[in-house]
Amino acid sequence: MPDHLLPLDSPTAVSDPVGVAAPPALEVRGVTKRFGDVLANEDVDFRIERGRVHALLGENGAGKSTLVNIIFGLYQADTGEVRRNGEVVNLNGPRDAIAQQIGMVHQHFQLVPVLSVAENVVLGDEPTRHGVVDLGEAAAVVQRLSERFGLDIDPQSIVEDLPIGIQQRVEILRALYREVDILILDEPTAVLTPQETGHLLEVLRGLADTGVAVVFITHKLREVMAVADEITVMRRGRVVGHTVPADTDESDLASMMVGRPVELRLKRTPASPGDKMLAIVDLVVNDDRQTQALNGINLDVRAGEVVGVAGVEGNGQRELVEAVTGLRGVISGSIILDGEEIAGRPPRQISTMGVAHIPEDREKLGLIGAHTVADNMVLNRYHHRPYSRHGIRRPAAVDDEATRLVEEFDVRPPNIAAMVATLSGGNKQKVVAAREFSHESKVMVAAQPTRGIDIGNIEFIHRRLIEYRDAGMAILLVSAELDEVLGVSDRVAVIYGGRIVSCEPAEGIDRDRVGRLMLSGADG
Amino acid sequence: MSDLFIRFRWVILTILVFVFVTLFTAEFQQAQTTAVLASALRQSTPLVFGALCGVMCERSGVVNIGIEGQMLLSAFVGFMVASATGSLIAGILAGMATGALMGAGLAGLSVTLQGDQIIAGTVLNIAAFGISSYFFQQGLTLPSGKTPQVSLGPLADLPVIGRVFFINRPLTYLSLILIWVVWFVLFRTRWGLWTRSVGEVPSAAETVGISVARVRYTNLIAGGCLAGLGGAYLSLEAVGSFERMMTNGRGFVALAVMIFGRWNPIGIWGAALLFGYASAVQTQLQFRGWLADDPQFIGMIPYVVCIVVLAGFVGRARPPAAVGQPYSRE
Amino acid sequence: MRMLKPVAVPLIAVGLALGIGAIILAVSGANPIEAYGALIDGSLSSQKTVGRTLEKATPLIMGGLAVALAFRAGLFNIGGQGQLVVGGIFSAAVGFGFEGLPWIIHAPMALAVGALAGAAWGSIAGILKATRGAHEVITTIMLNFVALNLTDWLASNPWKDEGILSRTPAVEESALIPLWGSFPTGFLVAVAASIGCWYLLERTNLGFEIRSVGLNGDAARYAGISVQRIIIATMAISGLLAGAGGAIETQGVIGRYEPGFNAGLGFNGITIALLARNHPLGVIPAALLIGAMEAGGSMMQFNADVAPEITDIIEALMLLFVATPIVVRWFFSRQEAAEVSVTAGWGSS
Structure with missing residues (x-):
């Protein structure tokens, strides 16, 4: 059992201001990795310095995840080497990476939902007494760690009962418990509200200040500009640029990422809404565990408009989509499609009546x-x-x-x-x-329509949504990407705790206010 | 504690009803009641071994449909070895080794080769059937007889309970101890925590440095030892000889017992006793000449109970999330 | 190599199984060449033995189709044996229960009733899975035991023949499926059933639904397919095929239902389905292979003094090599091994 009360700010953080003598905390040289016919990483060089936040930027499929999975030992490079403090290391599994004090917060959280926070944090390195796991000690350690880093968590709670943002803190705690020197976060903000993102970025900054090298993978330019000390951009498996925020701007980075100039804003004309096509009235729906997920939702979508539903994942969006498309039973309330009740009908009938669904x-x-x-x-x-x-x-x-x-x-x-x-x-x-x-169809329900695809295809799908809107389709857009909701929708509804807490025109909407509503259901 | 009660309320309620009915009848028919209960315990023993094997495998994320085959071949090998050497202990150890070897085979097919787990288990069943039939020789006996009865001193003199629990044969005692051992390992030790996390989210276990393959191999081999004990119990303790197909579906019933017991050794014990009781009542009915002309209906009882239990409970119990899925890193 | 794989894997599996079988024979003191010679002698040497092979292969085709079709919907039907005996005894009941019917009505009627009885028996497991989430692997096995007890009871009580044996009376001649020379006509029914299954899977909407449910149940539900309905329908059709196999056995081979009625199907349906890679037409050669081993088994005992149970071991080995990725890993590239998974998960329903 390592002593977790030792301060993390080791002298290495500030010992070498010039940065010539000491080798980088971690360096990747000439790494190539192939999956079948796909070249995921090609001759990649990448340096991570202590005490700095290094953003690894790139589109989906650019090879970022492959690169960090190699650093974490989950994949083995076909050629090339990984150096830790200047020495070549063999990382044949997460165990080796952990031994090198490398920690990772995965994009798809690697937590065991049925176990408690404490059990998840200590898993793999448990405090034991005579071979019996000492859960009291584990809880105490987690408590101390979470207090020290301002991550408010109850060690006894079961992970599956926690909101996504808190689950992410469990992942970070797990890395801190192992006293990492290098912390890699794979798309950590994909599922967070702007406020949660802000808090996370503060935590990362704080960690870097104690000497930890933080690698932060994202495709969100705003965050990169806000927090990164250094930026590496990848495209199609190669490193295509390395810079610092002072020398660049968002549109530069976007072009570097995509390989051509991109429009950051979707070009669109104002909507001309027609009749009410979809009306959701006092809808109550249960989730898989038979607890209420939607507590009497009211929402309208008119022909020729896009209504976007913003919210932190797990606030009833999935249940809303499934109820409207017939995949989930309805407890009470109604769903009216162009004057006809569709609540509780089977999926095939609803589809035939005119509801399309991008799941x-x-x-x-x-x-x-x-x-x-x-x-x-x-x-x-x-x-x-x-x-x-x-x-x-x-x-x-x-x-x-x-x-x-x-x-x-x-x-x-x-x-x-x-x-x-x-x-x-x-x-x-x-x-x-x-x-x-x-x-x-009369109504399109589009759930996370651009998740995990590259910018070219995102633009394509967004343009199609607007085209079909202009042709008179009523579109209900549900997305965890706030930028997508704000950019494509004509009206924005915020869902929180199974209720629509606000619904207003997208024109001139305050991004921070929407974030606060997503986070707490209240404005302020 | 109340939590435990809620989770196992059906098992507990069923047992309470049985206990009540039994005590009621014990008032005027003590000898017979004791006989039924003792028989229930004996009938439940192979199910306990089989279901404990199942729980070790499934808690680590591997379905083991081959318990039937593991028990059958272990019964066979255990009997052959005991018959040839004259040593029951050698027979029991040989049975355990057989089960363990088959567990390792299942691990090889499902973990290393990442094949379909249910088919891999079916292969075990068919192979066990073929091998035990082909190599079986009629007329072999156990020179030492069955495992001996051991009565636990003063405990054995307790009314009803003494005769049921404290005058038994060694493997039956062992099964009663192993229930608690397996429970302790799964829910209190580091290995148990690893096992449960591998069975729920193997990639999460892997990212904290736990080898999914190692956990699964170990649990399948350990589980195989338990199934092997179940097989040895059948040929060396319950019957004293080997018969073709002598497991008679017990390996599959054990899976139902595991599900009914909610993947928890203590729940499993309750569920196994319930099945054992059903079988004991069946024997008792035949003994008394009820349905004497239609023994087939009595013969169906355990299987029908098994189907009813599965249909009634499987949807409500929650299996380990990763059960049945091969795991690979890439 | 890639194109050849669907055929190559089963062939390699069969070869390996026979090779290891030969080693087991040699180790246990028999002469493998003599034993395999007797096996071929007893199955392929004359018109009569070929007829016997075809006769053995017929219920195996039906049992193999039952498993293969269920696999295509992601279901593992281990209950072929139970569905087969239920089909057998009900076809026997129609066969001895009606007198004076013309052959053209009586024989098809007995076949149809047997098939429907099998369908009903199979659909029990389907209904339990669709409505209660009970996994079909356990329920079908349990239903096998129940079916054996049930048919045993029927054959020793209401439908008992005169005399001491627990068996039904012989079926009327008008209900028999006749031999044509030494060629069992029931085999043609089985071949027709294979072609029918192929057409069902590849050319009909129901077949598309079955395959969709088998490949991705969630997506099938999203696409408006009632997964429950498909599970029940598939298990019913699967049982129908096995039940028809039992009826053909009653009407074409044994002439009545009696104890030990085709206990030979056992797990063979699984081996055959997997040798055929779940392709309905592939089931025919696979069943012929197993049928030949069954037919030649007794000759092997007679001529080479080898216990016929060796065929069980060889069949288990075939299953081992064809159903698990061993052969694919040894003879083909590693990545292709991923295709082997066929059954649906444990907890899913």
Whole structure:
């Protein structure tokens, strides 16, 4: 058991202001990593210095996660080396990385939901007494650590009962418990409100000030400019730039990240809303654990407008989407689609009546990976003519439609016989979007429509949303990315604790105020 | 404590009903009641061993559908070794080794090769059936007889309970101890914490430096020893010889026991006693000549109980989250 | 190599199993060449033994289809044996219970009733899974034991033949599925069933739904497919196939239901389905292989003095090599091993 009361600010943090003599805390040289045909990292060089926050910036699929997973020992590089304090180290697993005092906060939290905070923090390095895990001691250590770093956590609570932002603190505590020198955070702000993000950035700054080297992976330019001491930009598996915030700005970074100049703002015309297409009235819905997730929600979407739902994940968004699309039962209240009640109807009926759905998890819900692109293009209409007759399928008709959609939505490669699982994330999402937009539905429910795809495809999907809005579709957009909600929506609703706590026009909305509403349900 | 009561309320309530009914009948038929209870305990013993094997495997995230095969082949090897050497202890150890080896085989197929766990278990079952049938020789006996009865001094003189719990054979005592040992290991020790985290979120365990493969191999092998004891119990303690297919579905019933006991050794004991009681009542009914013309209906009882229990409880119990999924880092 | 893999893996698996089987034979004191010679002798040497192989293969095809179809929906039907005996005894009941019907009505009717009885038995597990979340692996095994007790009771009480044995009376001649020379016509029914299953899976909406549920149940539900309905329907069709296999056995081979009625199916359906990689047409050659081993087993005992249970071991080895990634890992690249997983998870329903 290491003594956790020792101060973390070791002399190394300030001992070498010139920075010539001491080698960097960690250095990656010439690393290449291949997965099958994909070159995830190509000849990557990367240096991490003590006491500094180093932002690793890049699009989805640029190779950032691969690089840090190599540093954390989860992957092994095909060629190249990792040096720790100047010496080559072999990292054959997280165990080796932990021994080198490298810690990581993963994008998908690596916590055991059914265990307590204390158990999760000490897991793998437990205080024991005669072979029995000393949970009292574990809780005490967690308590001390959380107080010292201003991370307010009850060590006894069960992780699955905690909000996302708090779960992230558990991950950070776990790294601190192991007295890391290097802390890597993979997309830590993806699921946080602006206020939580602010707090996290403060914590990171504080850690850096005690001498820890912090690596912070993101694709959000605002955060990079706010907190980073150094910035490394990756694109398509290569390092394409290294700079400091003083020498650059957001649009520079964006161009570096994407490889061409990008419009940071979506070009759009004002909406001209028509009739009320979707009306949600006093809707009450339970979650999987049979506790109330929506406590009487009211929300309207008109033809020709985008209503965005902003909120921290886990405040009822998923249940809202599932109730509207029929995937989840309704306890009470109603959902009116163009004058007709649809609450509690089966998904197929609702879809036929005119609700399209881009699901939040395209791999798990939206697609069947082992089916062809063609079959996925008609996944919820295979039973309609002309795709089948009297229960017998008509592959030629399916292929015709799929060929048309693949062309219209620029799915690459344009091979309708390919298994969908072989496509990239962005192209998978295009298949889902193509299918859902082609229904000519009245209402589109788009949940996290651009999660995990690159900027080019994000722009593409956003443009399509606006086009279909202009053609008169009513669009309900649910996204954890506040920027997406604010950028695409005509009206913004904030969901908190299963209630809509505010709903107002997006024009001129105050970003911080929305963040406060997301965080506490109240403005102030 | 109240928490425990709520979680196991169905098991506890069922047991209470049985205890009440038994005590009521014990008023005027003590000898018979004691016999039924003792028989229930004996019938529950192989289920306890099998279900403890299941819980070791599933808590680490591996479905073991091959418990039936592990028990069958262990019963066979245990019997053959005891018959050849004349030593029951050698037979029991051989049974444990067989179960452990099969557990290691299951680990190889499902952890190292990342194959489908249910199919890997089915392979164990079929292989056990084939091997025990092909190599079985009729007419072998145990030179030393079955394992001996041991009565625990004054405890054995207690009314009803004494006869039920404290006059038994060694493997039965061992099963009663192992219930608590497995519980302690799973819920109090470091290894148990590792096991449970590997069974829930293997990638989380891996990121804190726990080797998922090592935990799963160890648990499958240890579980195999337990199933092996169950097999040895059948051939060396309960019957005293080997018969083809002698497990008769007990390995599968043990899985239902594990689910009904909510993946918790103490719950498992309650559930196993319930099944044992059903079997004991079945024997008692046959003994008294009830349904004498239709023994098939009595024969169905344990299997029907098993189906009813599964249908009634599986949806409400929550299995370890990672059960059944091969784990790989990349 | 890639194109050959669907055929190569089962072939390598069979070869390895026979090779290891030979070693086991040699170790236990038998002559493997003599034993395998007798095996071929007893299954392929004459018109009569070929007929016997086809006869053995018929219920195996049906049992293999039952498992393969269920696998395509992500379900593991280990209950083929139970569905088969239920189908067998109900077809026997129709077979001896009606007199004076023309063959063209009686035989198909007995076959249909047997098949439907199997379907009903199979759908129990489907309903329990769809509505209660009880895993089909355990329920189908338990239902096997229940079915054996139930048919035993039926054959010793209401449907008992005169005499001491617990068996049904012989079915009427009009209910028999006849031999055509030494060629069992029931085999044609099994081949037709294979083609029918292929058509169902590849060309119909129901087949698309079954495959979708099997590949990704959540996405199937999202796409408006009722997963519960598909689970029940698949288990019913699966039971229908096994039940029909039992009926063909009754009407084409044994002529009645009796104890020990085709105990040979056992787990063979699983081996056959996996050798066929769950392809309905692949089931035919796989079942012929196992059928030949069953048919030749007795000759092996007679000529080479080898216990016929060696075929159980060889079949277990075949399953080991074909169902697990061993062969794929040894003979092919590592990444392709991932395709092996076929069953749905434990807790999922």
